[in-house]
Amino acid sequence: MRKPHLTRSFLLRLSLAGVALLFLVVIGVSSLSLRTARVDLTADRIYTLTPGTEKIVDGLREPVTLTLYFSEHATRDLPQLRSYEQRVQEMLREMAVRAHGRIRFRVIDPVPYSDDEDAAQSYGLTPATGGSNGERVFFGLVGTGGQGEVPPQSIAFFDPAREAFVEYDIAKLLYELGMPKKPRLGIVSSLPVEGNLVIGEPAWAAVHQLDQLADVVSIDPQGLTRIDPSIKLLLLIHPKKLSDDALYAIDQYVLRGGRLAVFVDPDAEMDPAPLVDSHGVVDDHDSDLRRLFEAWGVVYDPAKVVLDRSQALTIELNGNTVAHPAMLGLGTQDLNHDDVVTASLQRVNVSTAGFFDLAPDTRARLLPLVQTSDDAMVVPAQRAREAAADPSSLLENYQPTHDRYVLAARLRDVFHTAFPERHEAGHLNVAAAPGDIVLVADTDMLSDRLWIDVQPLLGQQQLTPFANNGDFVANIVDNLGGSSELLSIRGRANLQRPFTKVRALQAAADRKFLAKKRELENELYETQRRLSELQPAKGNTAGAATAEQRREVEKYLQRKLAIGKELRDVQHQLNAEIDALGLRLKFIGIVLVPALVALGGLIYGWRRSRRGRRTV
Template identity: 45%
Template sequence: MTLLNRLFNRRSAPVYALPLLALAFLALVTLSAMFLRGARIDLTEHRQYTLSDGTRRILDRIEEPVKLQLYYSDKAARDLPQFRVYAQRVRELLEEVAARSHGKVTLQVIDPEPFSKDEENAAAHGLQGVPLGASGDTLYFGLVGTNSTDGETTMPFIQPDKEAFLEYDLAKLISTLAIDKKPVVAVLSDLPTGPGLDPLTNQPTMGWVLDRQLVELFELRRLQPEPTSIGPDVDLLMLIHPKNLSDDTLYAIDQYVLRGGHLLVFVDPVAEADPAGTRIDLSGQTQPVSSDLHTLFQAWGVQYDPGKVVLEAPQNSLQVQPDPNQPPVRNPALLGLRKTAFNAHDVITAGIETLNLSSAGALSVAADSPLKMEALVQSSSSSRLADAAAVRAAVADPGSLAEGFKEDGQEVRVIAARLSGVLKTAFPARRAAGQLVASKQPVNIVIVADTDLLSDRLWVQVQDFMGQQIFNPFANNADFVYNTVDNLVGNADLIAVRTRASANRPFERVDAIRGAAEQRYQAKEKQLRQQLDELEQKLAQLQPAAPGEPAPKLTREQQADLLKLQEQKLTTRRELRDVQHQLNADIESLGRRLKLINILGMPLLVVVVAGLIALRRRQQRRSGGA
């Protein structure tokens, strides 16, 4: 015992403690490598590296290996620190995907240096190289995905401004590689969207541009009027301007949705592209051009009035020229929507810049509806509803709709929406073999209360060039429809993939101070600018009209006024500079406070904590000595 006491006394304890701690650390690292292999923890604020449940389910269902090749010009981006940080986040997310796939997804990072074989491969895969100014370097940052059956999908350039949809795009790429055929889109249309025959010239027509683009991307299956069943292989049912559908057809649609089919509906209170609008029946009345799914909408709790049209304030509507001899006028029924009208958090509308609609309707859900509605497109708060009959009557004089325009107080109108939830059949009294009375899983439905957005006149100019047709889009109508179809034909897991919060951390406090300062000094700045313009106009009246002209003879009073105006102009400019300088004063003050906190705050905190620890130890020694 004496020897042990000598070896392990207080003075020798630190000598043995350090080697023991080192051995314990090595043992802990070894055990964690053995038992915690692959374990990860995401401590970021928005869980940047945690995959959505939908993405994980897609990875679990991969049957054949998927190879991802990330082409990233690391050397070319050496002077782009912000881009390098974003590229690192993308790489870490891809590594998380590969780790979560249990070996089904492999990742290879390639730096395509100039004039190398890797750069040739990047260009051959269709990746987009971005020239970097005077340096002459080309920046590649794209992704190539391949499977074992020569399938290939690419992301030509991974854009930082689309970071929120990075996981969705990646999940879509992997999901596409697991499918070896085009998705089937069944179309039931009451409008001449597809190829047909011109009744006036008796010549074949190619159909609308949007229809031709969908044919290239999907297997478009055109349904005959009044179908009584929807095939089980249909990935998406697309209803365009459904009018007076029979109960058998509505029942077929009902059962398709309940068994998990995805539905895209375009209804319209005034379909201007409907040929029925030009026909006159025996009573002298034109045929109705409104469409509705009243039976299904009522059962689903969807509220839509085919007799009401959304009108926007004249400043938010587009111009038309019904009379070539008269100037253009604003048509409140012709909507030219911009980014503020779109849901920035949904993959369908996030990248949409402009959308043109005409005579659109409004959507909502009843309080007892089983569906949850998420707005995709909506009007501004300066809107109101008008009778569809009045809008049709104003075709020759659309400017009359703008006369005395007054919004009705409702904040916004939803024009396009995504609906989800568990549904019950709209035909509970029917009895048929294999009939479903409720959906087994939440349904996915998108409803758009306008059909005119599909027509060429609202979004694209078609020109003939050497026998070929060239399309020049001036709005994003086709992008909106394609995004919707592309999203809905995916499986439910892909639709469920969430948008990712951006990892950029804006200076919210600085932005708030800047906004308050601008609001505080904006009125003064406006007043000074107006005063400066008035002074310059008065000076221009007293000075030569053009260079080289003799100066007008001024009286003594005018000369005194001229000197006085010049002094006032200098004083006003000085005050304007002071106001502009004051705009940044609060921000600079905040910056100085933050610097003081960063420079002095942490050392002071360390000193205070160390002092408290020392004080506590001294008290413990005194109490022990006593």
Template identity: 45%
Template sequence: MNLLQRRALTGTSLLVIALLFIASVMLVGVLFRGVRLDLTANQLYTVSDGTRAVVNQLDEPVQLYFYFSEQAAADIPHLRTYAQRVRELLEEIAAGSGGKVRLEVIDPEPFSEAEDRATAAGLQGVPLGNGQGSLFFGLAGTNSTDGAMAIPFFQPDKEAFLEYDVAKLINGLSGKEKPVIGMLSTLEIGPGFDPAARRVTDGAVVYGELKNLFEVKQVEKTVTSIDEEIELLMLVHPKGLSTDTLYAIDQFVMRGGRLIVFVDPHAEMEQAGQGVDPTQAMFESKSSNLDTLFKAWGIKFDPEQVVLDAELGLPIQSRPDRGPSPHLAILGLGVEQLNQNDVVSAQLEAVNMSTAGHFVVLDGATANWEALAQSSANSTTVATDRVRFLPDPDQLFNEFVPSKERYVLAGRLSGQLNTAFPDRSGDGHLSETREPANVILFADTDLLTDRLWVQVQQFFSQKVMNAFANNGDFIINAADNMVGSADLISVRTRPSSARPFDTVEALKRAADDRFRSKERELQAQLSETERKLSELQDNRSDQSSTLLTEEQRQALERFQDEKLRIRKELRQVQHQLNDDIQKLGTQLKFLNILGVPLVLTVIALVFALLRLRQRKEVQP
């Protein structure tokens, strides 16, 4: 075979290999179409089972329009990164929907028809100024029956809710009617009439918010059956309920109804009825409980105990001649006390409660119990009577000894539940839940009152509400979550796609702790020196002279020298922090630029040596 033939054979071989490669790629694309492998740490691109179930239950296709202003966000890198995250999630949902979810990505340029359509769909544009138009970053959805919903703007700080919000929008476009909530309350939280002022009252703000989002129907406390149309039953301060009413609530839960309960050891908003002696009303209990149902479900609530918390107590001014001081029974819960893994309580920053009780799981309980809100470890309980007849809140500090226990103030009960009335029978009686139950319990009713979370003012005959806590969000989240399908309820918060530099942050925190310690040391020395200087001045025989004595001058010089030394140490701490971060960066660069290639090279050399050894062993 001459040189020309060998070249032709080589060229033909390369062509055949190329054709085989292209054919194999096309074959793999056909055979494995839709197959994806998510290798991210938190499975960010894996759609949850709940979202898949919501999509699979769609009877007709849903059209989604994702609006993002690419050019307007050119100089906002963190927003572009999050937009890519949103788009990839939407594309993943659409790709796995089998055509039930259709996605269209739109860049609404300024003063275009696309921008007008985005505004008409309910999206919120952020004005950029300087005549650049608005930035849009939201989602609009429609169905075949002219139904429309929208997410006005995707907020990066709510990334944990991203999949839940999208699944909720898709579920809302499935054609279901407005959810019906049944409200059984022995407290006046809805609109009413004030006989003293002779005027109609609007009720609590949270009640009005529920009315805006759901169809709320009042349920009498003497009811013996719950209407089938009610999807969620809310019990607020359930006291004095008959056995037949408790049985109706029990069977409502057994047949799959959702339930939210607000009980309280001391409901401060409870008012005495007409004709009741005010003195007598002071000594009547203002507690509520569902002991019969709670016991059957494996939960205990003690109406004779109130939770006190020295870490969470809000400052209250109880007397005009004294400044604000912490009230151990009025609690201000923060992020650390709220479950960040449940969509109901995640992303909330502040929830206020007053004279709240707590829940305990009984031995042998079979249902799942998940805390939504807890006290800090610096807490304990006290008898309810001590709070009811407390003239001075500062007295709660007397004999206060923390139990080191975190008390559950609100929680979610889910799973299989048994009836609290096993002796009853008859047509339609159920001894256990048909499907996994979902119940949310709050150990406080006062969190519903306006005074603990919102200020309402009149501005030109219009109500202006300024929320200073997230009580309303807590309740609305719970109701919104509970009226959703079981699949939607299962869609919980997801981890953020942002991957912080934990090691760098740890270095910064360690250096910051050292820095703060030095600052405190400097401040302490400054205070001590000022005290000594003051003593020296007081002990001088000549008080009228403004000149420093020799002793004062030497003391001041010593302090100045010490101050310079400590400032030098502070700079050294900061330099050390920068050095540590630079060393870490150098190590990472080495691993990325040289480390990985070196490892691959070593593996290749080992493989080549093994192949060479095998060839030598084969040769005679």
């Protein structure tokens, strides 16, 4: 009996069928065994969860449901927002995978006039305008479930301005879902921040709003010798003349890992104490934590006030509009958008504020949150008080130092005690781990007058904020009052990758433009000076002076046109360089790389065909 002959073509088909079968088996096995495997190849590890987030996810004891509401149809013409949504969705899926079933994730498109749209609004999601055909755009997150009777938590809208903190915001929502009760917040203050029910004085709005974030406990600074360890965050507002026992209690609270936010002031305008009491004792309305600040490496002078004429607020005084250089409106350029506390704020107002710096021999880090412009200077606090009736007098002999003064900051260090000589039971000389303290050199910013407008409406008070002071305080409490894992979550890099070569070309052109601009301004100044010198001669030789003026003006106009042409030439050169770079990139990506791949394939095929002919 003759054996069947296996041809090369049959063996080739059999091999292909075997490879296909093996491929299907590998795909099936990997889909089951590698379902939770992830590889993050991005440069900034943007899809890798930080250890803080992993601890929060791992700490969930009960299942939670995360619902992402995103208007898919309404954003079809908004590619940037759709790209951001993909990143948010990938991060949520990564958390769901990490949770091993404790997080249920779903995505809903709340189309107009649907039950889903009503549900999104009922959870407090805020739609944005500007979608396709004028539709509203929902892009928020709702979390339900968790421990105890925790109400649903939500992120009203994923603001692209907070893209660097998207992981923090989501992790915070998960933390609050798994938290059975609000954290305790202790307030120590010598100002009437909590109002006075006896005389009908309401609490300051910035402090009253904290009731929604925490269980607020008022602590009397008189007789303070110990701080309850259950207090998650301590808020010191204008701590005046605290005893050593009170300072020691604060010192040990910080060393045991307690969170602290300090509001001091060189001139607290809301201080109700008389400047001179009945015994002739002078009260400058200032506050300080000198002994603690020295131990922490912080430099602060309670007798100095910062002025900034560039950021001066305009006030009404005696029927006149006056710029007040000690009352400052700090905008986005003065706020640290790399810190979660100030990342999304637009404006913070302060009044007669001080400033912080670091001692030269300290290892602590001072991370600015709010700074002045470089057009600021420092004056004695007494001068600021004396100028209350005429703020414009503060501008006399104004000499800016060209430094940016830190009005609020985050202090980070492994803190040491300011009382090494004390040896009470449980005394600590150094903290076990690094800690964060938020320092603010103004207390007036907490008062309603600097950030909120109160108007009566239907028998109720309508509060309309015109600055973000309240948000600033709430963010501090929100950040420091959370878990240590939340504090450890880093801000993410923005996904927008800059074209560094193009930016370098633009920067070079900008330098050229700046030089030309200065040249033009100098020539303009010189021409105006020359014209002013010719004016006195007008009475004697009006015709000659007028002719000379005409010649100067003509000369200036000709030079101005020449410089304008040079500016256009620089711009054209920049555009030509950028266009040439673009053409080179297109040539490499569209022509050169495919040509090299095709050439390599042709060479490989030619060599195989040659080997095949040789074997035959």
